[in-house]
Amino acid sequence: MIKTLIKEIEARNKLLRTLLDPDINGDFYNSILNTILEVSHSKFGFIGYIDDTTGDLICPTMTHEIWNECQIPNKDIRFAYETWENSDAAWAQCLKTGQIIVKNNADHKVPEGHLSLERSVSIPLKISTEGRLITIGMIGLANKETDYTSDDVQFLEKLADTLGPMVDLKRQHPELISEINGVTDMEYSRG
Numbered sequence: 001m002i003k004t005l006i007k008e009i010e011a012r013n014k015l016l017r018t019l020l021d022p023d024i025n026g027d028f029y030n031s032i033l034n035t036i037l038e039v040s041h042s043k044f045g046f047i048g049y050i051d052d053t054t055g056d057l058i059c060p061t062m063t064h065e066i067w068n069e070c071q072i073p074n075k076d077i078r079f080a081y082e083t084w085e086n087s088d089a090a091w092a093q094c095l096k097t098g099q100i101i102v103k104n105n106a107d108h109k110v111p112e113g114h115l116s117l118e119r120s121v122s123i124p125l126k127i128s129t130e131g132r133l134i135t136i137g138m139i140g141l142a143n144k145e146t147d148y149t150s151d152d153v154q155f156l157e158k159l160a161d162t163l164g165p166m167v168d169l170k171r172q173h174p175e176l177i178s179e180i181n182g183v184t185d186m187e188y189s190r191g
Contacts, residue, residue: 004155007039007155008155008158008159011036011039011155011159012158012159012162014035015032015035015159015162015163016162016166018031018032028170029047029060029061030061032047032061032163032166033045033046033061033063036139036141036156036159036163039155039159040121040141040144040152040155040156041144041145042121042141042142042143042144043142043143043144043145044062044066044117044141044143045062045063045140045141045142046059046061046063046066046139046140047059047060047061047137047139047140047163047167048079048138048140049125049136049137049167049168049171050095050135050136051078054080054081055081055085056078056079056081057079057081057095057137057138058077058078058079059077059078059079060077062077084096087109088109089109090103090109090122091120091122091140094122094123094138094140095124095135095138098133098134098135099124100122100123100124100153100157101121101122102121102122102148102153103117103119103120103121104119104147104148105119117142117143118142118143119142119143119144119147119148120142120143120148121140121141121152121153121156122138122139122140122141123138123140123141123153123156123157123159123160124137124138124160125137125138125139125160125163125164125167125168126160126161126164127164136164136167136168136171137164137167139156139160139163141156
């Protein structure tokens, strides 16, 4: 119990440090994804957010192996709303329902040329607005060597609770990140 709590606190702190690191601004999503891959022991992953105007899922980061090994023609980081709205893929179900979807078997619906998925977990990113939670994006993880457990899911859900508002801030108000970074730099320089 205490080890789990320490792991959670360390991971949340690492996510928050990434948000406040002025040197990481252009690599924000990659840094976040690398942290989540490390703590979840997952081989592959992506982070995506929903474009408020189009409803498209935009994935600013994916595990490099996904992009390099995936043989899907005309692949893109943008998944049109029409594509995922009618899909029964686990990641699409996560976005539509706002629920965590865990698949610990090889029965994944993937297009021809897609990397093989043996296990996956799709975690919604949510924010609270006007007293209700809305899904603004997701984290998709795959191919952990062992099954994703209920402990994994609880841990990842807590990280998503931290990450949802961070992604929302990053996509809606990038100028605030610069202001926050400026304040952080001044505080560090005063020592």
